[in-house]
Amino acid sequence: MARRIPIPAKLALRRGRPTSTEVALIEQAILATARSMFLADGFDGVSMEKIAAATGITRTTLYSRYATKSDLFRSVVRETLARWYAVSRVEATDRITDIGQILHLRVADMASLLVDPLFRGLHALILLNRHRFPDLAPLMHDLGYLNAVRLLANDIRAAAQRDGIPVARPEAVAEHILTAVHGWFLQYDLVRELTAQDIEAHGREVVDLMLLARDRW
Known part of the structure; x- marks a missing residue:
């Protein structure tokens, strides 16, 4: 991502x-x-x-x-976020039809993002200055979290059509996956240094557990 x-x-x-x-x-x-x-x-x-x-x-x-300087700071944040989240593995998922493989790719992207020093630094900078720039935190929420929810929900919806398995709440399923991965990261990042492989492994477990309940989506 x-x-x-x-x-x-x-x-x-x-x-x-x-x-x-x-x-x-x-x-x-x-x-x-x-x-x-x-x-x-x-x-x-x-x-x-x-x-x-x-x-x-x-x-x-x-x-x-x-x-x-405030105008420049806002432009830096907006330009960086826009460039980050404009990039996804759409081209990879276009060639993959298995929903499990697609979701594994998405959590791998998420893992890489969470350990990226540039992302972490920008995220900390926005949080530190969120009262001074109240418009930037919602922007990161929209271009980051909500964009990822939309991306996963589209994957889930497309897979439901391909596989003939109805899905009632694709956005809710996407949020469950994202928050399970990100929430785990936030907790364990406090006590030990996590690698992208650590986060991806946990994300794959989350996806696999969610897939076991696919008929309830």
Whole structure:
């Protein structure tokens, strides 16, 4: 459900009016640099001047795009979340018809996401600043959790049609799977370092148990 987003090198642009390609590169570099600095030093530990210098642009260029550091922070979060959750294993599930295999793929993706340092850092940053930016936590909930619910529910609904097994509440089944995996992760992550393999193994057990009650879905 997520892919690591690389941070580009400091920009080295030619003099004069930037081309459309350079404008896009500038924007990508600003967001990537700001994301890296916010994750490393927190919202209050970063200034617009430091972001401009680290990106290789002038303060005027930065402020022409983002009037305030808050505007830039929101854009960093929105862009990162949108890019993360736009990526899924749709192409893999298109070639797989067994619902068990599909759901195993989904929990494997979830496991990889939960241990991704970039995801964990962004999640912690949003929680730490949720009162200052009350719009971002609901955004992460929608693009993260609710998006995953919709994805699993679509898998379940499609499998029901293929297999001729009615499903009354695909969204509820998806939520049961997701919360069982994520809730387990939250508890055990407090006492030991979990790997993606640990989480995936638990997720597969959850899926297999849910499949035993498929006729009650």
